[in-house]
Amino acid sequence: MCGLAGLFDIQGLREPDAGVLARMTEVLHHRGPDGEGKFVAPGIGLGHTRLAIIDLEGGAQPLFNERKSVCVIFNGEIYNYQALRRELEGEGGRFHTKSDTEVILQAWERWQESCVERLEGMFAFAIWDSERETL
Secondary structure (H helix, E strand, O other), X not given: OOEEEEEEOXXXXXXXXXXXXXXXXXXXXXXXXXXXXEEEXXXXXXXXXXXXXXXXXXXXXXXXXXXXXXXXXXXXXXXXXXXXXXXXXXXXXXOOOOOHHHHHHHHHHHHHHHHHHOOOEEEEEEEEEOOOOEO
């Protein structure tokens, strides 16, 4: 199991306190002892602790799209991620990891909010899309 933490300024003006986010993420270490990552930008701060299950080498989070405009943190398992990956690859998607997290990221880019209707599994995630200003 992984741990997710986040701070959000609805006006998007202030950058969240990185120290507060670090402390929030540290408290979750027991949920994800295999890795830790944080992302802070104006209006948003996301923290993640990782328990590595799928793609032990390439599944570090937060994970970003190629333009660095979309960021995801994720806990759980997407049971049908391999089928979704094949579908997204068939539509031109290029993957850099073997993780189900990257499938969520690309599914978001393709289907936005309706991507959750296609995901089968047990999961929680947060996506920050800076171009759409959507969390």
